[in-house]
Amino acid sequence: MRLSGECHDRIQTDESELQRWIEEWERRYGPYFWYDEQDWAEHHKRIEAERAAAAKQQEREHIAKCLVKIVTNWHGQALTKKQARIIDQLVAHEKPTELLKKLFEIRMEDTGPFEDRNQTAIEDYIGAPHKG
Numbered sequence: 001m002r003l004s005g006e007c008h009d010r011i012q013t014d015e016s017e018l019q020r021w022i023e024e025w026e027r028r029y030g031p032y033f034w035y036d037e038q039d040w041a042e043h044h045k046r047i048e049a050e051r052a053a054a055a056k057q058q059e060r061e062h063i064a065k066c067l068v069k070i071v072t073n074w075h076g077q078a079l080t081k082k083q084a085r086i087i088d089q090l091v092a093h094e095k096p097t098e099l100l101k102k103l104f105e106i107r108m109e110d111t112g113p114f115e116d117r118n119q120t121a122i123e124d125y126i127g128a129p130h131k132g
Contacts, residue, residue: 060091067091 003011011017025033035043067087071079079087 064088064091 011021032039032043064087067090068079068084071083071087
């Protein structure tokens, strides 16, 4: 809103008048009435980033739920706290191969027979060499 110097000074020094004009401009033009092109560009960028983050979080939650089902079915029992924590780390973008090794307690340096009948299948899945 263009104002003369005198009106500008009067509005800026009287809080109640300033608030009255802010309320009027919000009523007329909406809550972002003072935004210029750069403000709008930043606003849209921020909203898009929030949407992308929400979508990524939803994807992580879905992956975690699937992994919980897989591990629960594989073990035939509920997850331990350690396994749940490892799955949380896995979906938080940590190195998946190392976490899968931890999750299934796979020891790559073992040279003896496998202690777990599923270990060979798991190692095949993560691409680790195995003896069999």
